[in-house]
Amino acid sequence: MRQRAAVSIESEVKRRRTFAIISHPDAGKTTLTEKLLLFAGAIQIAGSVKARKASRHATSDWMEIEKQRGISVASSVMQMEYRDQVINLLDTPGHQDFSEDTYRVLTAVDAALMVIDAANGVEPQTLRLIAVCRARNTPIITFVNKMDREVRDPLELMDEIESTLGIPCVPFAWPVGQGKLFHGIFDIRKNHMRVFTPGADRRREDDEVISGDNRDLLRSRFGAEFQQAEQEIDLVTTAAPSFDADEFLAGKQTPMFFGSAVNNFGVQEVLDALVDVAPHPGPRKAIEREVKPTEGKFSGVVFKIQANMDPSHRDRIAFVRVLSGRFEHGMKFKVLRTGKDFRPTSVVTFLSQRRDRVDEAYAGDIIGLTTHGGLQLGDSLSEGESLQFTGLPFFAPELFAAVELKDPMRSKQLQKGLMELGQEGAIQVFKPLLGSEMLLGAIGQLQFEVVQARLKGEYGVEVRLMPSRYSCARWVTSKNANDLRRFMDANVGRMVTDAAETHAFLATSRFDLDVMQKRWETIEFHPMREHA
Ligand code: GDP
Numbered sequence: 384m385r386q387r388a389a390v391s392i393e394s395e396v397k398r399r400r401t402f403a404i405i406s407h408p409d410a411g412k413t414t415l416t417e418k419l420l421l422f423a424g425a426i427q428i429a430g431s432v433k434a435r436k437a438s439r440h441a442t443s444d445w446m447e448i449e450k451q452r453g454i455s456v457a458s459s460v461m462q463m464e465y466r467d468q469v470i471n472l473l474d475t476p477g478h479q480d481f482s483e484d485t486y487r488v489l490t491a492v493d494a495a496l497m498v499i500d501a502a503n504g505v506e507p508q509t510l511r512l513i514a515v516c517r518a519r520n521t522p523i524i525t526f527v528n529k530m531d532r533e534v535r536d537p538l539e540l541m542d543e544i545e546s547t548l549g550i551p552c553v554p555f556a557w558p559v560g561q562g563k564l565f566h567g568i569f570d571i572r573k574n575h576m577r578v579f580t581p582g583a584d585r586r587r588e589d590d591e592v593i594s595g596d597n598r599d600l601l602r603s604r605f606g607a608e609f610q611q612a613e614q615e616i617d618l619v620t621t622a623a624p625s626f627d628a629d630e631f632l633a634g635k636q637t638p639m640f641f642g643s644a645v646n647n648f649g650v651q652e653v654l655d656a657l658v659d660v661a662p663h664p665g666p667r668k669a670i671e672r673e674v675k676p677t678e679g680k681f682s683g684v685v686f687k688i689q690a691n692m693d694p695s696h697r698d699r700i701a702f703v704r705v706l707s708g709r710f711e712h713g714m715k716f717k718v719l720r721t722g723k724d725f726r727p728t729s730v731v732t733f734l735s736q737r738r739d740r741v742d743e744a745y746a747g748d749i750i751g752l753t754t755h756g757g758l759q760l761g762d763s764l765s766e767g768e769s770l771q772f773t774g775l776p777f778f779a780p781e782l783f784a785a786v787e788l789k790d791p792m793r794s795k796q797l798q799k800g801l802m803e804l805g806q807e808g809a810i811q812v813f814k815p816l817l818g819s820e821m822l823l824g825a826i827g828q829l830q831f832e833v834v835q836a837r838l839k840g841e842y843g844v845e846v847r848l849m850p851s852r853y854s855c856a857r858w859v860t861s862k863n864a865n866d867l868r869r870f871m872d873a874n875v876g877r878m879v880t881d882a883a884e885t886h887a888f889l890a891t892s893r894f895d896l897d898v899m900q901k902r903w904e905t906i907e908f909h910p911m912r913e914h915a
Contacts, residue, residue, distance in 0.1 A: 392677050392678075392679065392708065392709055392745060392746075393677045395469075395709075395745040396663055396664055396676045396677050396745055396746045396747065397663050398467065398468050398469050398663070399468070399469050399471065399663050399664050399745060399746065399747030399748065400468060400469070400470045400471070400493070400494070400657050400658065400661045400662075400663060400747070401470075401471040401473070401491070401492050401493050401494075401664060401704075401747040401748075401749070402470075402471070402472060402473070402492050402493065402494040402495055402496055402524075402657065402661060403472075403473045403474075403475055403485075403488050403489055403491075403492040403494075403495045403496070404416055404472060404473070404474055404475065404495070404496045404498065405475050405485070405489075405495050405496070405497050405498070405509070405512045405516075406497065406498035406499070406500075406508075406509060406512075407500070407503070407506035407507065407508040407509045408508065409500065410498045410499060410500040410503070410506070410509075410528060410529075411498050411500065411528040411529060411644045411645070412474070412475075412498050413474075414528075414644040414645050415496075415498055415526065415528065415644040415650065415653075416461070416472065416474060418644050418647050418650040419463070419470075419472065419650060419653070419654055420461060420463055420472075421647070421650075422465075422647070422650050422651055422654050423463040423464065423465035423470065423654060424463075424464075424465070459473075459474045460472070460473050460474070460702065460749045460751070461473075461474070462748070462749070465654060465657075465658060466655075466658050468658045469747070469748070470657060470658075471492075471747060471748060471749055473488050473491065473492055473749065475488050475489070475512075481827065481829070481830070482508075482511055482512075482826060482827070483776075483777070483778055483808065483826050484687065484808065485512065485515075486515050486776050486778075487686050487687055487760070487775055487776065487808065488686065488687065489512075489515050489516065489519065489521065490519070490686055490774050490775055490776070491684075491686040491687075491702070491704040491749065492521070493521075493522075493661070493662045493663070493664055493665065493747065494521060494522045494523070494524065494657075494661045494662055495512075495516050495521050495522070495523045495524070496523075496524050496526060496653065496657070497509065497512070497513070497516075497523050497524070497525050497526065497637075498526050498528050498644075499525060499526070499527050499528065499540070499544065500528055500529055501527045501528060501529045501530055501532070501534035501535060501537075501540060501561070501641070502529060502532055502533070502534045502535060504535060504539075504540055504543045504544075505543055505544060505547045509547075510547060513547060513548055516634070517548070517549065517634065519634075519774075520633060520634035521634055522631050522632050522633075522634050522637075522661065522662060523548070523634065523637045524637065524638050524640070524653065524656055524657070524660075524661065525544060525552060525637045525638065525639045525640065526640045526641075526642065526644075526649070526653050527540060527558075527639065527640065527641045527642070528642060528643065528644050529643060529644075529645075530558050530561050530565050530568075530641050530642060530643050530648075530649070531561075531562065531565050531579070531581060531643040531645075531646055531648075532561070532562055533561065533562040533563075534561050534562065537557065537558055537561075537615065537641065538615055538618070538619070541554065541619065541639065544637070544639070548637060550634070550635050550636055550637060551623055551624055551635075551636050551637075552623065552636075552637050552638075552639040553623055553624065553625065553626045553631075553636050553637065553638050553639060554571060554616075554619050554620075554623065554638075554639045554640075554641075555570070555571060555572055555626070555638045555639065555640055555652065555656065556568045556569060556570050556571060556639075556640050556641055556642075556649065556652055557569045557571060557612055557615060557616050557619070557641065558612065558641040559576065559605055559608050559609050559612040560605070560608030560609075560611075560612070564608050565579050565643070566578065566579055566604075566605045566608055566609065567579040567605075567648075568641055568642060568648070568649050568652070569595065569612055569616060570652065571616060571620065572626075574594065574595035574596070575592050575593060575594050575595050576592070576593045576595065576601060576605075577590050577591075577592050577648075577649075578590065578591040578592070578593065579643070579646070579648055581643075581646050582646060582647075598613075624636065626638060626660075628660060631660060632662050638656055638660060640652050640653050640656065663676075663747065664676040664706075664746040664747035667706045667707075667772060668772070668773065668774075669682075669763070669770040669771055669772050669773070670770075670771045670773060671768075671769060671770055671771065672770075674706055674707050674770060674772075675707060676706065676707050676745075676746030676747070677707070677746070678707040678708055679708055679709075680707065680708045680765065680766045680767075680768065681705070681707065681708035681709060681710055681714065681716070681764075681765065681766050682705075682706045682707045682708060682763070682764065682765045682766070682768070682770050682772075683703040683704055683705045683706050683707075683710075683716075683750075683763075683764045683765075684703065684704055684706060684761070684762070684763050684764070684772040684775070685701045685702065685703055685758055685759065685760055685761060685762040685763075685764070686702055686703075686704055686760070686761075686775060687701075687702040687760070687808070688700070688701050688702070688758065688759070688760055688806060688807040688808065689702070689807065690803060690804070690807055690809075690837075690841065698728070698753045698754070698755065699753070699754050699755065699756070699803070699807070700731070700751040700752065700753055700754075701727075701751070701752045701754055701758040701762075702749055702750075702751055703749065703750050703751075703752055703764060704747075704748075704749055705744050705745060705746050705747065705748045705749070705750060706746055706772065707746050708745075708746070708766070709743055709744070709745055710730070710743060710744040710745075710748070710750055711742070711743050712730065712742045712743070714766075716764040716765065716766070717764065717765050717766065717767050717768075718757070718758065718762055718763075718764060719762065719763040719764070719765065719769060719770065719771055720759065720762055720763075721757075723757075725754075725757055725758065725764070727752035727753055727754060728753045728754070728755070729752075729753045730750050730751065730752055730753070731750070731751040731753070756803075759806045759882070759883065760775065760806060760807065760808045761775040761883070773913050774913055775913060776911055776912075776913055777808075777811070777881075777911065777912045777913075778826060778910070778911050779824075779855065779856045779857055779858070779887075779909075779910045779911065779912075780811050780824025780825050780826060780856055781825075781826060781854070781855070782824070782825045782826070782827070782828060782831070782854075783822055783823065783824050783825075783851035783853045783854065783856075783889075784822070784823045784825075784831055784848040784849060784850065784851055785820050785821070785822055785823075785848070785849040785850075785851050786801070786820070786821045786822070786823060786846050786847075786848060786849075787820075787846060787847040787848070787849050788844070788845075788846055789845040789846065789847060790844075790845065793843065793844050793845075796842045796843060796844045797821075797838070797842070797844045797846065799842065800837075800838045800841065800842035800844055801821055801823075801838075802882070804834055804837065804838075805881070805882035806882050809830065809833060809834055809837070810823050810824070810825050810830050810831070810833075810834045811823065811824040811825070811856075811881055811882070812824075812881065812882055813856070813879035813880065813881055813887065813889075814879060814880050814881075815876075815878070815879050816871070816875050816878040816879065816880070817875055817876055817878075822851060822853070822879060822889075823848070824856055831848055835848060852891055853877075853889040853890065853891055854890070854891060854892055855889070855890040855891075855892065855893060855895075855896050856879075856887045856888065856889050856890070857887060857888050857890070857896065857908035857909055857910060858881075858885055858886065858887045858888075858908075858909040858912045859871075859886055859887065859888050859906055859907065859908055859909070860906075860907050860909065861905050861906045861907060862905070863905050866903070866905040866906060867906065870888075870903050870906050871886065874888060874899075877889045877890075881912075885912060888908065896908065
């Protein structure tokens with residue numbers, strides 16, 4: 384019996400592909416996501432991802448901010464089956480003020496799909512995301528979107544992507560023309576051309592596909608654009624390295640695709656690549672040992688907490704990436720941080736965008752545990768073994784604000800609200816060692832607005848955010864416990880603890896920080912904290 388279970392865990396893990404979709408706002412991430420779901424048969428009607436965005440706005444006050452600014456604040460998870468494979472797609476907020484959330488989502492995936500606007504090339508927000516993927520050696524698949532527009536030269540785009548990524552692009556497909564003269568995509572590996580016709584309702588069965596062996600036909604029909612594409616393909620296939628699966632998996636090559644998401648064009652190729660080349664879940668490092676995805680016992684890590692997704696329930700969902708074993712309905716977990724057992728009220732999966740009850744899940748899958756507390760960002764879960772997974776980053780905030788309560792009678796609600804929002808990672812909440820005024824720390828200004836709106840909408844607390852004299856925070860540790868104690872005593876007015884009760888030091892400027900670092904040589908000042 385045990386052996387049968389082991390075999391099936393292995394085959395289930397092999398069926399999984401878990402990836403994040405990343406881009407600068409407006410490159411077409413939402414559109415591509417929707418088209419991937421459509422092509423995988425997970426949704427019937429185009430427009431429902433947008434509709435989902437819209438209905439979320441309608442149900443939640445703080446989401447008004449998202450609506451007003453036309454940005455996506457919350458990331459979400461979608462699961463679909465395609466060619467007998469289970470694909471988990473994690474959306475990421477495009478706006479840079481929520482980049483911390485995105486970094487954490489990137490720790491939960493095995494690959495990333497990067498969407499580039501062909502008119503704009505690599506944009507600032509993409510650069511930051513690329514840096515995170517590169518630091519983790521996450522394999523990246525590149526999709527150059529909006530070829531139906533007047534866009535930049537594909538060779539130039541390829542150069543730009545290569546130089547910003549610092550790794551070679553391997554074109555799997557190449558565009559024939561662009562804008563009004565966009566004729567289609569030449570599939571270099573399959574040696575055929577898919578002819579472009581605009582329209583959001585088309586499926587791939589409708590497409591005309593012409594074999595690359597019919598050169599004369601292609602040249603006469605698509606004229607100068609085809610001849611140019613032919614020359615470019617010649618150039619890139621001789622100059623670029625050929626695809627090497629190991630290099631790609633090590634984050635050292637990126638397969639490159641072109642298309643037009645809004646016209647459902649070039650989407651199928653990307654979906655196929657996700658199945659054919661993207662990695663299935665691999666082993667993960669815990670402090671104690673390396674954990675294989677095929678191990679019999681369940682383990683997982685909380686990489687995101689989202690509160691009040693359903694305002695009528697006021698619940699919180701902890702998003703857990705399954706790292707090993709099998710999750711089964713009714714299971715209870717051990718939370719390493721508290722040492723306690725935890726049985727969630729319910730566990731959901733995100734199949735076809737509905738929140739369905741999940742009966743089983745395997746490494747690579749994302750499950751949502753409904754909680755009323757008891758779980759924090761970065762928590763490791765297991766069936767009993769002590770396993771602490773690391774790598775969930777918290778960055779030192781660059782913006783600070785002091786919280787002032789308008790109605791002093793509501794201080795209890797404020798504490799609760801701040802504690803929950805801090806645990807969720809919506810903002811960093813610092814409690815001073817001296818005094819009682821809470822301090823908020825953020826990476827982006829919008830985080831303050833979201834927190835202010837949510838405190839009001841979800842906790843009934845109105846606050847004023849006051850300017851703070853601090854501009855820099857560092858988590859402090861030392862190999863010498865005595866030195867650390869002396870440092871904290873000497874600077875007690877500037878010491879705070881965060882949501883995870885870790886000590887941090889506040890500085891008024893970089894200069895101030897430099898001076899302190901020189902003065903206290905045995906103290907380490909960390910700009911980033913990994914949950915541990
Ligand atoms: P996101 O911010 O990255 O999620 O971008 P969206 O998917 O919301 O797309 C931004 C805008 O670009 C929308 O108006 C889309 O309709 C449009 N768009 C997306 N894909 C294409 C495309 O292939 N061609 C053209 N012309 N417009 C597109």
